[in-house]
Amino acid sequence: MRYFVEFSYFGKNYHGWQKQPNAISVQQVLEDTFSTFFRKSIDLVGAGRTDAGVHAKQMFAHFDGEPIEDIPNALHRLNSFLPDDIAVHHILQVNDEAHARFDAVSRTYEYWVVENKNPFYIDAAYYLKNQPDVEAMNEAAAMLLDYQDFECFSKSNTDVKTYICHLEKAVWERKDDQLVFTITADRFLRNMVRAVVGTLLEVGKGKWTKADVKSVINSKDRSKAGPSVPAKGLYLTSVLYPDKIYK
Template identity: 30%
Template sequence: MPRFKLTIEYDGSRYRGWQFQREAATVMGKLMDAIKEVYKVSSYELYGAGRTDAGVHALGQVAHLDIDSAMPPYVAMERMNEVLPASINILDMAKVSPRFHARYDAKHRSYVYHISRRRTAFGKDYCWWVKEPLNVEAMAAVTHHFTGMKDYKSFGAPEKEGESTLVKIDHLKIFEVDDSILIHIVGSHFLWKQVRRMVGTLVQVGLGKLSEADIDLFFSEYSTLPAKFTAPPSGLYLEHVYYAGESINQEPTWLINIGKY
């Protein structure tokens, strides 16, 4: 059966996350509705590269679709975009090898978290307005504690009980753009709520409420404190899913594409 790779962007504020749920609106559910309407079939398989939680956005989610159809992918993409809600858009669709797997072939995933220093009309759904002044230099000074292969058991939980909580973070950098603070994180994979707890912990450092010693302690022994610092989902964006042969971007997509956000 032919397999197609889809790259998708979405505004997650209206959805209960990526993963299909029978009783709730999800991004995957809306895509499934579009597939059925365009292809007029009920037999197909759709797999995402990873799950995003309720309220989390994506600039480059990846999925693969197995469907028995001769419809050219550019035609199918155009037709699905016509029936999808405005909050979901397929950026690219291409035929790939039947051996390609959106999730298991992914080498790295990158996220961007958007913090606003000021009250903004877009704050509730698209960023986190931190009212207190943040010491970004202090936040940047502790980022090296998060990189490398570390046990992130204090920052999140695996999808399945008993799975490893070891995660390799390849890149973590903080950018300041006008009234925005962008936290760019690239890793092999991520535990449930891990990125939001990392961001929340960094914010606590920026507020002067946590020290480098505290960060070290979170990795040396299990702590429930990072869970209390979990950043809201509104500021989190799945930026890119990397596959073999792709080089990791050292700056967030927003900075690369438009210079500032």
């Protein structure tokens, strides 16, 4: 029987989602906890990767196991075993062919910037000392929706077969004391969002124009794009699936 698990985590203490031989990951902690609770080896297949230090407000993974008779009790006990920076929210029965990664139709990330020094955001947002030109950044961000090949924003030496991503949204908004960049697409390349944000901030600082960003995208060269902003400001906020996968 296949289940989807919905969870969240604060990524400061982890080297990303994916298991690694010599570093602690969210996947490893969850698999160890699930295996202990269900008293059998549990393998979790995540909706995607997040890099070291990146957070997730909503993340999904699937696993196979025996029928779970009391899901609310299972959630309560799993959360009692998990560290404070990881929480499991839902366990949902899905079709046996449902896949947490391949069936996702869209993913949304937010990047948080603060413009005033705030100790409560030290591990949760990027402190930018000078106020950027948000209107100029939004003009450049809107232009991204006209493109599909984002090789210029991809981490070098990756094993991806295509750099094509279909963007639905890319916008900067002021929310309370934060400047938040929200971006939605069917898929993202490794390090893509942090590179996009770094590039748009170059526009916000007045160093680049919208035309410069066009040249970067057309170059397909990561070295031409802006610097990657720190991981601590990045949040995976939503992963959407078609209703047909659920039982």
